[in-house]
Amino acid sequence: MTGRKESFATAARRALSDETLRGALRSATDLFSLRRQEAIDGVEDWEDLRQTGRRIKAETLSRLDQYLEQFTRNAQAQGTKVHWARDGEEACRLVAKIARDAGAKKIVKSKSMTTEEIELNEALEKEGMPPVETDLGEWIIQLAKEKPSHIIVPAIHKTKKQIAELFASKLQTDPSANEAELTRTAREFLRREFAQADLGISGVNFAIAETGSFLILENEGNARLTTSLPRVHVAIMGIEKVIPRLADLPTFLRLLPRSGTGQQLTSYQSIIGGPRHGAGGEGPIELHIVLLDNGRSALLRQSTTRQALACIRCGACLNACPVYQQVGGHAYGSVYPGPIGAIITPQLPQLAGLEKALELPFASSLCGACRDVCPVKIDIPEVLLHLRSTITAERRSRVEHLAFRVWAFLMGGRRRLLWARRLGRLLQALGLLRLVPPFSIWARARKLRPLAPKSFSQLWTRNTR
């Protein structure tokens, strides 16, 4: 392989030698997996649920244009302003314009991976309108000026001690504070922000075509505050988030919290149907939603890649993945890490240019643990193999190509194979086999004696004489 593969490997090696990180990852992913299993054990038709989830998503994606149009019509009928963005930059421009037109002085934000994907915070900061993250994990990494390392628990890579020290240095609080005290600090600080907020930005978990409303799930209450206190609410969603009917929601409400955090349900679901209605109404006066493509529509072309759009962003695949469990999210170099990240990062143009993007489909042992836990039955290994094939076809490695030509030649005739074997045994006996690629890569960390003193065919010939 070319030198490119080394950079994920380098990042992984760095993560592997970070004992604190590994400890944090180990306990978190173990606990998540345990809680998920306990939650699923309480459901007698879990496999049926998964199949239903997969079917609903497949049906929606097969007519995505019509469901998006239906959603738009119904949303607009409630007074919601619907915007469309072809790519991340257009989405950021739209949000900035809405904020400027609203004269927003204080912007609060609830957790949204889509906004991380399009780097919305950076775009708004450049315009002099920095949003304040209000989800505890997101606020922690905002203070630390880091990227999230998990799609559900952004600060999973940090220990309580590290977080306490971070708060102490930024907010002059007690560096030995416990989890409850740290949470209280966040609550008090962010409450002051909420008190003045005039614009709230959120993501969307599911948009319902039938009603033109959309759902946000959470535990903390910050999304409810973000979407009900300020005068203006802007929601951003990938176009794949739409589902046909309200009646489809319970399937996903049964699948997502169990898969993501091992809960039967998160503390709050907000189904937002429109801006404030009439004089006696509550909530924002203006409601905007931005429908983002950013490369998603292209994935519809082939059924292999289309299934990646079924993802409901639960994070179960991350917790199950033996690679993610060892190295964590930052090693992937993308806001979407883990198995789902490995299949969407190389396919979304905004992320495909990231340094490690094209290595990610190769950073897997294809064990299939992700496929087993995916609530909507995405066959992630199938997509990984597909991507390996397309990436290799486009970025043919001369060395690898030559190696396969040599191999094909040697395997092409019995005499050639016998001579290759004799040569191999000689090199092995001299201890030189470990210098020959690809054996050299294998031999870096393992013993190397692939060739037996006598081959099977030699033994057979001798014993059947």
Add this chain to the structure above:
Amino acid sequence: MNAREEILASIRKNLGDPPALQGGAAPSTSQAKAAVATREERLQEFCRKLRQVGGSTEILTSTKEASAALDLLFEQSRATRLAISDSPLVQEVVRGLGSKVQLIEAQAPRSELLAAEVGFTSAQWGIAETGSLVLASDRERHRLVSLLPPIHVAILPVQQILGSLDDAMAKKTGRTTTIITGPSRTADIELTLVVGVHGPRQLHVLLLR
């Protein structure tokens, strides 16, 4: 072409011009959960599930008892500022209060609601399957009263407890609906559970027979 047209065109091109939906969406393939039979069973299941996630439940037989329960809560929490929704049931219970508390209406300014210690609302429905409350914004002004104060008390007539999430969705309340299952929580720090983050840290449900 504007963004909408371009995106829709891209979708259609990649899908290879899919067949149109005949008169609305295809029939739902979701399975509705089997209904939990009697009202009594739904009530018991609701209480069990809500307690599992850290909410408290109390079954009462009159609004007088509800007023007494609230009085006790004020005494225990030493609260003096009560935010209330515009529900007639809530107003009735509040009229029967013995405690001297400052009342904050739902349409009060944000700063006053932020200063309230208890928020008292009704709920439109309960869901037995999950121990959840369903708050429909077009029926009652309780969006902020149920969210800002650190203690949320909700009163719910037991006949309003539905069996499943599917039953709740069938209500199609329109506008904004909030489903509340227990107090607010987080596990963002080392996955240690902390109850009471941005939303209330206590949820008390008064169930009225």
